[in-house]
Amino acid sequence: MIHQPHNTQMGFPTKPMSFLCVLVFFAHLEPIPLAESAPDYTSLVYKGCAKQAFSDPTGMYSQALSALFGSLVSQSSKAKFFKTTSGSGQTSITGLFQCRGDLSNSDCYNCVSKLPVLSDKLCGKTVAARVQLFGCYILYEVSGFTQISGMEMLYKTCGATNVAGSGFEERRDTAFSVLENGVASGHGFYTTSYQSVYMLGQCEGDVGDSDCGDCVKSAVQRAQVECGSSISGQIYLHKCFISYSYYPNGVPRRSSSSSSSSSSSGTRQNIGKTVAIILGGAAGVGFVLICLLFARGLMKKHDDF
Template sequence: MGFSLKLSSLCTIITIITVSTALFSDLQLVKSASPDYTNLIYKGCAKQQFSDPSGLYSQSLSAMFGSLVSQSTKSRFYKTTTGTTSQTTITGLFQCRGDLSNNDCYNCVSRLPVLSGKLCGKTIAARVQLTGCYLLYEISGFAQISGMEMLFKTCGRNNIAGTGFEERRDTAFGVMQNGVVSGHGFYATTYQSVYVLGQCEGDVGDSDCSGCIKNALEKAQVECGSSNSGQIYLHKCFIAYNYYPNGVPRPSSSSRTSGSSDSYSSSSTANFKI
């Protein structure tokens, strides 16, 4: 399956806001005591709200959310379409990180419908990314983007150039890229104190997944340079890495990908189309 998707005439800009932004007092929904796989990474909301005088859109959206949450108890990826007319047809999906249990996946996904409503309202398309899962929905005919489009990045503030880190990181990247293919879309490993993780959207084939991960890794090298950690989110895949000079700690894998041992500086607020 290729990443080139047909564009419709409907083109809406979505604004990404990081979890560190103080603009959202309603992010108290994401409690500090919650598991770190439920921390908000970014959100994207279409600027256009859906006109819904009959309530059909709300019914379709509610049915879609219910289906996604229900499926999260037994699957880490699920995609569905709801709606009775072309105007109210909505396609939605969720994906959990490959190392989450069914229970953790459900706990993560079950937060997304409420967060989507709080953060985006009744927009015609939305994407909410938590550390351990994300949700994406859009109405029929919504403009599509390339799977290689970068949606969000974070880079660690500690620059460790000249320590041999880049060589270890790049070797770990190569191991991870191969592992994602053999793992059919998810792989995490440690190489000489560098923890790396990569995942592709669940309906992406192995060849396209490899290409997406390769693109994300190249962006990490350019965008984050010698930063000791980073996360790169493309439309169809993401990667995360963290260097632990004293050895990778043994807490849950979710804490490793959230960068809990490092303070991140996020990219500036950006725009993208989905």
């Protein structure tokens, strides 16, 4: 057993409550924990690389690809989607980039500017490649590359936690219906929250509203089959993608990825921490005063004896 040390300076033993007062005081100075932030928009989601590398004895393909990347990166500071072709004839390369609809121009540029290096590192000089980050993706195809259906699934991931039998699937499916309608009326990008389910959907920038709705509907059906009662999921088709997450305790307040919004979000977080410290400090000071009054009472009793 650990014995409490005695303080004889004041003429009476230190009470356990005095030690408790100190612990509680410092505990109150801890800031209130904040909700976890969304994943970094430059985090890698997946890569898709053609198996065939292009033959480039004259360097024409490399030049065209380098020019394509330069054009895409420069446009990313002005737009969320851009598609272009570089080179000519058999050496032409068509490519595009797209940023998530809620990214600012500066964040879009920051995201896209990382993609050429990643593409070269992950895929090399292949005839086609797609690199998807959380906030943007880049895609290029050499002239003559076999086209694939816009509904073809490129990548999926489903959360490891299942919430079957809790009414989750009904809430998720209702949110899916809202997403299907919203992404068409939102011209290719839409987010929504419904009863603790957060949804996001986006179509490639050159897809019409009707085709976008069809693509997202197909992605939704894939999510229902592939992910079942998983607490979260992401489905990437060639021309659109969706993601969803279920938060049993309520969808956390999300900050936009835009610079201005991030700044205001950061300010709100700092204010939250400051308020937490002030309130915690005030509560702590009040508690210490109670402790001092308690100690004073003990001293008076000791003097009376």
